[in-house]
Amino acid sequence: MFIENIKLSLKNFITNKMRTLLSLLGIMIGVSSVILITTLGNSATSNIKNEIASGGMDLIMIYGGWGNARSQKVFHSGLGEELDDMLDTIIASTPNHQVSALAKSRNKTAFFEVNCISPSYAEVFNIEMPAGRFFSDSDSIDKYPGIILGNKTAQTLFPAGGSVGKPLKLIINQCTYQFTVIGVMKKKDANMGLSFNDVILMDLNYYRSRIAKVEVVNSFFLKAADASVAAQANTDVNEYLQTKTSEKDGFWVDSPSSISEMFNKVTKTLNLVLAAIAGISLLVGGIGIMNIMLVSVTERTREIGIRKALGAQASAIRGQFLTESAVLTIIGGILGVILGTVLGKLVTELMKWSFSPVLSAYVLAIGFSAAIGVFFGLYPAVRASRLDPIQALSYE
Amino acid sequence: MDVNINPVIELENIHRDYRMGDNIVKALDGLSLTIGGGELTSIVGPSGSGKSTLMNIIGCLDRPTDGRVRLNGEDISILSDKRLSTIRNRNIGFIFQQFNLMPRLSILENVATPLLYSRVKTSERNRLATAALQKVGLGDRLKHRPTELSGGQKQRAAIARAIVTNPSLLLADEPTGALDTTTGELIMDLFRQLNSEGRTIIIVTHDPEVSQQCRRVVRVRDGKLEPEIVNVY
Numbered sequence: 165m166f167i168e169n170i171k172l173s174l175k176n177f178i179t180n181k182m183r184t185l186l187s188l189l190g191i192m193i194g195v196s197s198v199i200l201i202t203t204l205g206n207s208a209t210s211n212i213k214n215e216i217a218s219g220g221m222d223l224i225m226i227y228g229g230w231g232n233a234r235s236q237k238v239f240h241s242g243l244g245e246e247l248d249d250m251l252d253t254i255i256a257s258t259p260n261h262q263v264s265a266l267a268k269s270r271n272k273t274a275f276f277e278v279n280c281i282s283p284s285y286a287e288v289f290n291i292e293m294p295a296g297r298f299f300s301d302s303d304s305i306d307k308y309p310g311i312i313l314g315n316k317t318a319q320t321l322f323p324a325g326g327s328v329g330k331p332l333k334l335i336i337n338q339c340t341y342q343f344t345v346i347g348v349m350k351k352k353d354a355n356m357g358l359s360f361n362d363v364i365l366m367d368l369n370y371y372r373s374r375i376a377k378v379e380v381v382n383s384f385f386l387k388a389a390d391a392s393v394a395a396q397a398n399t400d401v402n403e404y405l406q407t408k409t410s411e412k413d414g415f416w417v418d419s420p421s422s423i424s425e426m427f428n429k430v431t432k433t434l435n436l437v438l439a440a441i442a443g444i445s446l447l448v449g450g451i452g453i454m455n456i457m458l459v460s461v462t463e464r465t466r467e468i469g470i471r472k473a474l475g476a477q478a479s480a481i482r483g484q485f486l487t488e489s490a491v492l493t494i495i496g497g498i499l500g501v502i503l504g505t506v507l508g509k510l511v512t513e514l515m516k517w518s519f520s521p522v523l524s525a526y527v528l529a530i531g532f533s534a535a536i537g538v539f540f541g542l543y544p545a546v547r548a549s550r551l552d553p554i555q556a557l558s559y560e
Numbered sequence: 561m562d563v564n565i566n567p568v569i570e571l572e573n574i575h576r577d578y579r580m581g582d583n584i585v586k587a588l589d590g591l592s593l594t595i596g597g598g599e600l601t602s603i604v605g606p607s608g609s610g611k612s613t614l615m616n617i618i619g620c621l622d623r624p625t626d627g628r629v630r631l632n633g634e635d636i637s638i639l640s641d642k643r644l645s646t647i648r649n650r651n652i653g654f655i656f657q658q659f660n661l662m663p664r665l666s667i668l669e670n671v672a673t674p675l676l677y678s679r680v681k682t683s684e685r686n687r688l689a690t691a692a693l694q695k696v697g698l699g700d701r702l703k704h705r706p707t708e709l710s711g712g713q714k715q716r717a718a719i720a721r722a723i724v725t726n727p728s729l730l731l732a733d734e735p736t737g738a739l740d741t742t743t744g745e746l747i748m749d750l751f752r753q754l755n756s757e758g759r760t761i762i763i764v765t766h767d768p769e770v771s772q773q774c775r776r777v778v779r780v781r782d783g784k785l786e787p788e789i790v791n792v793y
């Protein structure tokens with residue numbers, strides 16, 4: 165009987181294609197927007213997470229030193245090592261003091277950002293050195309005026325290549341200092357807005373002893389023991405710094421993991437919005453279905469009378485119309501799924517994201533469509549089943 | 561023609577009132593009638609006299625306002641709607657003036673529909689429906705739609721549908737009313753054949769040609785019975 169009912173529903177669907185499709189618009193739009201938004205949300209999230217993760221999820225950044233004189237003392241050049249010692253979740257650290265300098269090679273002159281850092285910088289950012297070497301703790305920094313170039317910096321200042329071992333003049337605050345290039349970093353994508361290719365690295369100890377005795381360093385980069393504890397490390401650092409300075413906004417701790425956590429929160433909010441959209445359009449769609457089913461029941465009053473005369477029980481009539489409305493909404497759901505998937509594919513293609521549809525959204529969408537059909541089909545079906553057979557038979 | 565001594569239908573003082581605003585229309589007004597098994601009976605009377613109302617009550621489609629109805633000895637006035645559906649499905653076959661075939665279904669599907677409601681399996685349904693259609697001479701029209709058949713063919717399909725569950729009682733309300741004389745005669749031949757197989761048949765008609773072919777002619781006027789005619793051949 166169930167199979168017969170499905171066949172009957174499809175038959176009626178085919179007879180009234182246009183009008184039925186129009187009545188399914190609500191469901192189709194609801195379902196397709198659910199599929200589209202979940203697909204885009206998921207694709208965007210995985211895209212952004214990939215981007216963040218490519219730079220290392222174990223990075224933690226501290227920006228500070230803007231507070232009052234007392235809290236500024238917290239951000240001395242050894243803060244990174246202090247945190248490394250105090251917190252189990254941190255395994256490496258480097259300060260980062262930025263100055264700008266005019267760099268002069270033999271035949272090029274250009275302004276560059278100079279990052280004054282410690283040798284652990286290489287460990288924090290997993291720096292690879294295809295040419296030359298990085299700073300090391302055994303360097304006699306007082307005397308050794310070594311300097312490291314980013315990939316692009318090297319290309320700019322030494323277009324002919326072979327920069328390692330070459331001399332380089334830096335003019336900082338109108339004083340000229342003589343350096344030797346000891347290494348060039350491998351090309352590396354920017355991470356969390358930090359660039360590696362167009363910079364010059366200098367040992368902070370050298371900078372402090374020879375160029376300017378800075379007391380306050382305004383940023384530190386830390387490496388968490390593992391990406392999995394990065395969020396914990398972020399919290400640890402925050403709490404530690406809070407014990408040192410009570411000043412609000414005296415510092416700011418950030419990390420890819422906290423950003424991705426924030427992203428997860430955004431995604432959750434997005435899902436709520438999505439649920440609201442879906443709810444409203446499915447409600448509208450459901451009312452559309454109820455309407456078309458009431459029309460269908462009225463049109464087929466005579467058929468209902470005939471079926472009753474032939475011995476159909478009320479439950480059989482009810483079942484027939486319930487099946488019909490569920491079949492309709494499932495068709496609407498399937499069309500909506502197809503539409504949403506095609507749109508999602510188009511948009512992700514356009515944005516050059518990877519296409520990551522959410523399987524559970526598909527299952528839910530189809531399930532919900534069927535449920536809508538049953539729920540909103542119930543009233544018309546009950547009405548059909550309660551028709552008086554004689555009156556139904558004489559219906560014109 | 562064997563006529564069973566046991567009554568199949570017993571109507572006792574049946575009333576059926578329709579309330580029309582302040583008026584009450586007495587469609588049936590204290591009517592009593594007994595019909596034995598295997599009888600071929602016709603019901604005649606002027607328009608509005610209550611013939612269809614009477615048929616609907618006998619066919620368990622309607623309930624009397626007052627009075628008692630027994631089918632095969634069972635008092636149906638007290639049965640549930642669900643039980644009445646089952647009786648309509650198993651024991652009664654209806655034939656209407658307007659055929660009442662379902663236009664979207666093929667002839668075979670139309671005829672198989674009553675079997676759907678007695679939960680017969682698909683293959684068996686098709687077999688029984690095909691057999692019924694062959695019996696009425698429509699074995700070569702199984703896949704046709706009702707609109708593709710002539711009036712007489714439609715009525716034969718409707719008769720096939722009425723007999724597909726092998727009911728003991730056939731109720732036909734003006735089965736020849738929409739047909740020309742020749743076609744009507746063919747339909748009557750079919751009814752006589754079905755009657756000779758032992759089915760109880762009641763035919764409402766305006767056509768004397770039809771009522772003459774029935775042994776009993778029950779005459780209704782204003783919801784009451786008039787002396788009936790018994791044809792002796």
Ligand SMILES: Nc1ncnc2c1ncn2[C@@H]1O[C@H](COP(=O)(O)OP(=O)(O)OP(=O)(O)O)[C@@H](O)[C@H]1O
Pocket residue numbers: 578579580585586587605606607608609610611612613614
């Ligand atoms: N649903 C109804 N509501 C009100 N009155 C009705 C209803 N059905 C039938 N009647 C009335 O009951 C009376 C008997 O009607 P019925 O249909 O039984 O007549 P009939 O003998 O079959 O007539 P016909 O030969 O024209 O078919 C009529 O007066 C009719 O108007």
Ligand SMILES: [Mg+2]
Pocket residue numbers: 611612613733
């Ligand atoms: Mg009538």
